[in-house]
Amino acid sequence: MPDLLHLLETLLANPWVILGIKLSVLLILLPATLVVGYVELKVMAHIQHRLGPMYPGGFHGWAQTLADGIKFIQKEDIIPRAADRMVFAAVPFLTMMGAALAFVVIPVGPQWIIEDLEVGIFYALAVSSIGVIGVLMAGWASANKYSLVGALRMAGQLIAYELPLVLAAAAVVMQAGSMSMVDIVESQRPFWLFNWPQGLSFVIFMIAATAEVVRPPFDMPIAEAEIITGAFTEYSGMRFAFGLFAAEYIAFIALSALATTLFLGGYLPPIPALDWEPLRPLWFLLKTSSILFVLMWVRWTYPRLREDQLQRFAWKVLVPLSLANIFFVGALKLTPII
């Protein structure tokens, strides 16, 4: 028995094994895009009484995502003659990369993290905004007026939600006294269901995150019925699937994982008694999925706001609230509560 433990220890010390563990995070999170896309179809079908997504392949419409994928591959890849080809083609990489980079600092378990950067949360919030540049590029490169309007809406939206998002995260950083993601999770011990002092930050963060991933009620930059998917009007086939859908889902998962880490105790179990090392990634995935589900529910329920209404809401409600929240958390910091 001691031999076996010893072997395990040497194995875990091997840099290649460590690299393997780290890469396995990507193996979980990147295919998650497909899973979330699939689940969203099913959630939508149930909420809306939709028959289509429950049909392909027989049982519960399991083949729908597959069929969608095949359809996207088959579509003709059209680049308008007036478009700037280089920029146009680069967009899907940019929009996907930004959100995917955030996975680097997301702790699925205390050891199970690609790199526990000291500026973890700062890094995650910074890279998750890169996608906006992609959308702006798409808008300018497409040589289409609808795309331009969509891209400018996206830029306007970035200014509106980014500040509340960062301020809400800042309140958590104040509580933890560190920007490292693992430290933020550990600082929430003893953990009971939710990071209670951060209730308001959680609400602000979730609203701002919905605006960041451009999902209803804040999907004005793509608004199909108004500006015909905005910056992506001219995209077709796989470019459309990657540039818009895949990017949206990666960002969607990344921000839900971030919210889990900041407010729901990441890999910590809902009650301290359940804290058993091998189960930790499970808690993380469970919490992230619940956030994803709630956001899907919101998406299929609400209509869309207007861009100026979002701006007013962000600057007149969210920003003052998050500043007040920072004051509140600072005051709590003086007490023995946190």
Add this chain to the structure above:
Amino acid sequence: MAKVPDELTRARVTGAGTLRTEEMILNVGPQHPATHGVLRVIVTLDGERIVEGEPVIGYMHRGHEKLVEQRDFRQITNLLSRMDWLSGINNEIPASIAVEKLMELEVPPRAQYLRVILAEINRILNHLMFTGSFGLELGASTPVMYAFRERELLQEAMEMVTGGRMHFGFIRPGGLKEDVPRGFVETVLKGIRQLIKYIPDYENLLLGNEIFKQRTVDVGILDPDLALEYGVSGPILRGSGVPYDVRRADPYLIYDEFDFDIPVGAKGDAFDRFWVLIQEMRESARIIEQALEGLPAGSHLGQVPKRLTLPEGEIYSRAENPLGELGYYLISNGEAKPYRMKIRTPSFSNVSVVPHLLRGIYVPDMIAILGSMFFVVGDIDR
């Protein structure tokens, strides 16, 4: 700090207040999801603010008025059914009434009742469609799916009777093409009950939703006087607070025998128009229930000559279409075909007022306004 005179600031800050930014002309349509078909709106944009919006119609002109002159009086109902493709029966009824009045044909009571029932089912089908599509235009994709669920049962009833789902071609001068099949009353009642059960869902999902209110209240206020000047009618006019309904103002068929209310809005904004639309479904359901209760036995078709030859003369026949007042001005020169038929469609008049509503608003409001003006492009262009 002393106030700097305006001329000075203008001089220093290049063009603050005087600089005219370049306007962008955006073609919304003919292919655009919010125009349900091929309406085109040329909008001049300053940023996202609309300086001017000009609807361009005619992309779906099929020459109905001329085509009618080439067909006999039984065939024209089939043709007119295709004008407003969401409310076929309602298009057919006034045409048949015009022929019946000119020829002094008697329509048996059973046919009268069934016409009312079919017309009101068709009205509900139309209103459900617009309930769903308006939600969709505002970004809520769920109501349209619910609306189609409710439509399906009533569509089934229509299919039972007429064999078609859109172009029914079922009204004939003097009555109906056939009697209704067995099981019709039960199917309609089932559909009506399901509709009544789920209308509160629509009200909660849309009318009661804070975001929906933000997008529709005080958006696209249509002044009642302006509306009357442009000949606007239907739910849009009633949304502006004018209780005008042809079913009441100039009763045709047997509408004067039924008890129903005319819902009117208070402000005339997009919210009121949509509210009226939903309430009208309730009223239609009430009419159908009363009509089914009083449905008499008897023939579905009166005494009609084999060859319909109208006496010389002219007549204006009008009816309350789901979208507003539909009128046919029929001139007969004593032949088996109409000499001329002028068609007055509700959507044409309703859309003509749109430029007044589009000034100085944002692009998303334009979508809310177009969505709440409830038009069918085939009905505009004919």
